[in-house]
Amino acid sequence: xxxxxxxxxxxxRTGSEGAGQRARTLALEQSIEMPVxxxxxxxxxxxxxxxxxxxxxxxxxxxxxxxxxxxxxxDGDAGQxxxxxxxxxxxxxxxxxxxxxxxPAMAAAFGGPALGIEGIRKLARAPRRAxxxxxLKPIGSxxxxxxxxTGVFAxxxxxxxxxxxxxxxxxxxxxxxxxxxxxxxxxxxxxxxxGQTLYAPALSGPFEAQRRQVHFARDHGVQAMLxxxxxxxxxxxxxxxxxFREIAFLAHPALAGNQMAPEAxxxxxxxxxxxxxxxxxNHGGRFSYSRATCQRIATCLREPRPGxxxxxxxxxxxxxxxxxxxxxxxxxxxxxLLVGGSLLMARDQLAARSREFVEAxxxxxxxxxx
Amino acid sequence: xxxxxxxxxxxxRTGSEGAGQRARTLALEQSIEMPVxxxxxxxxxxxxxxxxxxxxxxxxxxxxxxxxxxxxxxDGDAGQxxxxxxxxxxxxxxxxxxxxxxxPAMAAAFGGPALGIEGIRKLARAPRRAxxxxxLKPIGSxxxxxxxxTGVFAxxxxxxxxxxxxxxxxxxxxxxxxxxxxxxxxxxxxxxxxGQTLYAPALSGPFEAQRRQVHFARDHGVQAMLxxxxxxxxxxxxxxxxxFREIAFLAHPALAGNQMAPEAxxxxxxxxxxxxxxxxxNHGGRFSYSRATCQRIATCLREPRPGxxxxxxxxxxxxxxxxxxxxxxxxxxxxxLLVGGSLLMARDQLAARSREFVEAxxxxxxxxxx
Numbered sequence: 033x034x035x036x037x038x039x040x041x042x043x044x045r046t047g048s049e050g051a052g053q054r055a056r057t058l059a060l061e062q063s064i065e066m067p068v069x070x071x072x073x074x075x076x077x078x079x080x081x082x083x084x085x086x087x088x089x090x091x092x093x094x095x096x097x098x099x100x101x102x103x104x105x106x107d108g109d110a111g112q113x114x115x116x117x118x119x120x121x122x123x124x125x126x127x128x129x130x131x132x133x134x135x136p137a138m139a140a141a142f143g144g145p146a147l148g149i150e151g152i153r154k155l156a157r158a159p160r161r162a163x164x165x166x167x168l169k170p171i172g173s174x175x176x177x178x179x180x181x182t183g184v185f186a187x188x189x190x191x192x193x194x195x196x197x198x199x200x201x202x203x204x205x206x207x208x209x210x211x212x213x214x215x216x217x218x219x220x221x222x223x224x225x226x227g228q229t230l231y232a233p234a235l236s237g238p239f240e241a242q243r244r245q246v247h248f249a250r251d252h253g254v255q256a257m258l259x260x261x262x263x264x265x266x267x268x269x270x271x272x273x274x275x276f277r278e279i280a281f282l283a284h285p286a287l288a289g290n291q292m293a294p295e296a297x298x299x300x301x302x303x304x305x306x307x308x309x310x311x312x313x314n315h316g317g318r319f320s321y322s323r324a325t326c327q328r329i330a331t332c333l334r335e336p337r338p339g340x341x342x343x344x345x346x347x348x349x350x351x352x353x354x355x356x357x358x359x360x361x362x363x364x365x366x367x368x369l370l371v372g373g374s375l376l377m378a379r380d381q382l383a384a385r386s387r388e389f390v391e392a393x394x395x396x397x398x399x400x401x402x
Numbered sequence: 403x404x405x406x407x408x409x410x411x412x413x414x415r416t417g418s419e420g421a422g423q424r425a426r427t428l429a430l431e432q433s434i435e436m437p438v439x440x441x442x443x444x445x446x447x448x449x450x451x452x453x454x455x456x457x458x459x460x461x462x463x464x465x466x467x468x469x470x471x472x473x474x475x476x477d478g479d480a481g482q483x484x485x486x487x488x489x490x491x492x493x494x495x496x497x498x499x500x501x502x503x504x505x506p507a508m509a510a511a512f513g514g515p516a517l518g519i520e521g522i523r524k525l526a527r528a529p530r531r532a533x534x535x536x537x538l539k540p541i542g543s544x545x546x547x548x549x550x551x552t553g554v555f556a557x558x559x560x561x562x563x564x565x566x567x568x569x570x571x572x573x574x575x576x577x578x579x580x581x582x583x584x585x586x587x588x589x590x591x592x593x594x595x596x597g598q599t600l601y602a603p604a605l606s607g608p609f610e611a612q613r614r615q616v617h618f619a620r621d622h623g624v625q626a627m628l629x630x631x632x633x634x635x636x637x638x639x640x641x642x643x644x645x646f647r648e649i650a651f652l653a654h655p656a657l658a659g660n661q662m663a664p665e666a667x668x669x670x671x672x673x674x675x676x677x678x679x680x681x682x683x684n685h686g687g688r689f690s691y692s693r694a695t696c697q698r699i700a701t702c703l704r705e706p707r708p709g710x711x712x713x714x715x716x717x718x719x720x721x722x723x724x725x726x727x728x729x730x731x732x733x734x735x736x737x738x739l740l741v742g743g744s745l746l747m748a749r750d751q752l753a754a755r756s757r758e759f760v761e762a763x764x765x766x767x768x769x770x771x772x
Contacts, residue, residue: 061688064540065566066743071540073547080542105541107570109607111633115568119633119656123664123683125690170434170441171475172450177443196435198485200477237479238641239609263481263489265635271608286489289659294493313493318431320495373436 037100039085039133040117044095045126051095055084058127059099061120080105082116096130108141110305111267122291129292132300140339142270145308146277148341149334149366152308155255155280156191157228161397162360163368164390165192165346166375168199168214175205179213181382185375186221186229188386192368193218194258195234197284201241207233211249219253232256232282239268246276256280259307262287266305273306282346283307294325299332302343309344309368314359317350323362330363346370353389360396369393407470409455409503410487414465415496421465425454428497429469431490450475452486466500478511480675481637492661499662502670510709512640515678516647518711519704519736522678525625525650526561527598531767532730533738534760535562535716536745538569538584545575549583551752555745556591556599558756562738563588564628565604567654571611577603581619589623602626602652609638616646626650629677632657636675643676652716653677664695669702672713679714679738684729687720693732700733716740723759730766739763 046054059082064071071077085098106113121127134142145151153159166185168178185193193214201207211233218231233249235242235257242264246257259281261269273281283302288294294312302310310333313319315326330345345363348370359369371389378385416424429452434441441447455468476483491497504512515521523529536555538548555563563584571577581603588601603619605612605627612634616627629651631639643651653672658664664682672680680703683689685696700715715733718740729739741759748755 057688063568064542065537065568066539066746070743070746070749072749073540073543076540076542080540102542104573105568105570107572107606109570111608111630112568112570112606115606115630115633115656119567119630122657122659123655123689123691125660167435169436170443170446170450172434172446172472173443197489198433198435198475198482200475200479200482202477203474236477236482236485236637238481238637239635240641241637260481260485260489263485263635263637265609265633265638267606267608267611267633268635268638271610285493286485287492289492289661290495291659291661318427319493321493373440376436376440379440379442 036103036135036137038103038106038113038117038135038138040099040101040129041131042097042099043128043130044097046095051087051089051097055087055097055099058097058121059084062099062101062116063105065120103135103138106138109267110142110270111265114266118292129296131293132296134300134304136338139304139337142304143274143306144304144340145306145343146273147280147308149344152280152344155228155230157226158191160365160401162365162393163191163344164393165194165368165370166190167194167196167370167372169196169372169376171196171198172204175209175213178205178210179217182214182231183217183221184383185386186218188383189227189390190229190386191227192230192232192256192282194232194282197234197258197260197286199234199236201237201245207245208248211252211254215252215254230256230280232258234258235264239264242268242272243275246272246279250276250279256282258282258284260284260286261302261305270305280308281306282309282311284311294321295328295332299329303333303340307343309346311346311348311370313349314347314351319349330367334366342366344368348372353385353392356389356392357396360393360400365397365400406473406505406507408473408476408483408487408505408508410469410471410499411501412467412469413498413500414467416465421457421459421467425457425467425469428467428491429454432469432471432486433475435490473505473508476508479637480512480640481635484636488662499666501663502666504670504674506708509674509707512674513644513676514674514710515676515713516643517650517678519714522650522714525598525600527596528561530735530771532735532763533561533714534763535564535738535740536560537564537566537740537742539566539742539746541566541568542574545579545583548575548580549587552584552601553587553591554753555756556588558753559597559760560599560756561597562600562602562626562652564602564652567604567628567630567656569604569606571607571615577615578618581622581624585622585624600626600650602628604628605634609634609641612638612642613645616642616649620646620649626652628652628654630654630656631672631675640675650678651676652679652681654681664691665698665702669699673703673710677713679716681716681718681740683719684717684721689719700737704736712736714738718742723755723762726759726762727766730763730770735767735770
């Protein structure tokens with residue numbers, strides 16, 4: 033296996049079976065799916081079968097196995113990468129993906145974010161501070177309610193207003209209605225001021241519907257989209273990113289599961305596949321990620337990598353305005369804070385609460401960069 | 403919530419938190435994603451918020467929570483169904499999908515299999531016996547090797563010869579090369595005999611590439627395709643099924659994970675979304691599904707449902723010719739046995755071993771229907 037292999041660390045919880053044997057079985061399962069004794073092609077044995085580079089027992093009784101997967105079997109296809117990484121083994125109960133190392137040439141071929149952190153800053157005209165994001169909720173609202181909410185958020189100066197990821201294409205407010213009404217509110221609020229609020233509608237449905245949605249939105253002035261790669265199919269997300277290089281793609285973690293380490297899937301792979309910003313559940317909210325996990329996600333999204341722009345970490349999931357100083361201190365200014373339902377709890381004080389959010393982030397950013 | 407709701411049973415492993423409270427939190431997470439106190443629209447509270455219909459403690463300390471999810475939020479979109487079913491909650495460690503009940507109108511709108519068991523029997527001209535299936539392995543083989551293998555399998559009378567799901571579109575044998583060479587072998591073997599072997603090449607890449615692949619394959623006489631819905635995106639699989647109603651779609655479980663009960667995802671949902679046959683790991687092979695789980699998958703695929711054709715269960719994953727009588731006894735004749743790597747272990751005895759497989763299935767089927 034050469035330096036262009038995908039290097040993966042799996043956590044094995046083998047019980048009685050030896051970890052070394054389990055790692056070798058895993059290497060076959062995630063490559064040729066047959067016993068080596070049955071392989072007659074020498075090249076396949078040499079270049080296609082996944083290799084076990086090491087197995088390290090851990091204090092908790094699990095073991096970390098390092099495998100090298102052939103770049104040839106991945107073939108520049110994001111879906112095929114997930115397939116070779118974890119397709120069959122995801123059905124097993126005793127193995128998780130702990131870390132993924134994408135070699136530079138493979139990462140460059142996927143291309144990563146087209147805009148990245150700097151591109152989103154330019155669109156929002158928000159240099160050198162943490163950004164703010166909120167969500168249009170609840171699904172089922174009328175388009176009039178959504179437009180009103182969008183206007184309030186945009187007037188407060190929130191940088192990105194995204195659809196809840198549960199919005200489908202039709203129903204109470206269709207994709208086209210949302211885009212028309214919400215983008216109009218955003219553009220009204222943006223006139224004559226320096227900061228530019230972005231509206232990010234949610235893509236849904238099969239690929240061709242999603243592409244039509246991006247076309248429609250772009251034609252209406254929209255510059256950002258919310259996408260759920262694990263539902264859309266990562267290869268389709270990657271294809272959209274390729275076709276619409278001027279759009280900022282915010283990736284949502286829905287259906288990412290808990291069998292692949294979030295830093296590997298949401299951090300490393302979502303960035304490689306082209307997410308400009310990645311939403312993930314911050315620690316201490318409704319979800320169970322630890323602070324260390326969240327820090328690792330942010331690191332994987334932002335660490336310098338040759339030929340790959342950094343992507344914006346978007347901690348979310350039950351966050352509140354009260355926690356802004358702590359979150360900005362955690363992630364620094366190259367991040368975007370997503371506060372959703374907690375703002376709406378203010379009900380008729382929504383405008384004031386939204387301004388508090390924007391001001392708290394500006395103040396905490398100032399403290400960071402002073 | 404009316405009778406058109408999607409009824410879902412979740413298994414909660416709540417630990418110290420009460421299961422009743424956890425079920426209510428789950429209902430919000432999988433619908434409006436915000437506290438009910440912040441909702442101002444009465445219709446949303448009445449019709450869109452998911453409802454908890456019951457919570458039943460289990461002997462093992464877990465609890466089964468029955469929820470009703472609004473059909474409106476699913477909107478006839480397979481991806482959106484998974485999103486509402488498990489999008490955010492898949493990130494949690496304390497909840498699994500145990501069962502899914504798709505209401506008849508929703509199932510009929512998705513449409514289910516276009517061919518189903520009877521359609522596959524017609525294509526293969528294989529009435530009233532269990533069917534046989536094998537896989538072209540290993541990835542990385544030359545197209546000449548694949549064609550030779552296909553010829554041997556087809557001459558032995560195996561009903562379906564599928565690509566390994568790890569085949570990507572390009573590399574050592576491209577999709578187009580495989581289709582051209584393997585379909586030619588199958589057609590040569592099929593001439594002048596009653597049984598008709600089907601070649602099922604594997605789809606990969608983004609949706610548009612997959613659609614081009616189906617067009618190319620169909621133009622070359624191919625009547626069956628292998629698809630991995632969880633990698634392609636279920637909405638895209640559903641779109642392909644809709645566009646190509648004469649093709650038999652074999653669904654592969656890669657990336658299905660272990661957080662959703664296999665009978666719910668591979669059984670109920672893959673059938674509703676349109677799989678004509680569903681491959682799943684049989685008990686006692688390389689995977690850890692129990693016999694009871696496998697039986698439930700087969701039941702969900704085949705049980706009579708108004709307006710929905712039955713789909714063919716394809717037990718697989720480390721099966722051998724020796725186990726044929728037991729597997730046919732387990733699943734009956736409305737099933738297809740997939741034996742892959744174990745045949746290839748025969749190496750230069752591949753033809754004889756393949757015939758043994760076909761004969762063993764015919765004999766076991768005869769015993770069942772005698």
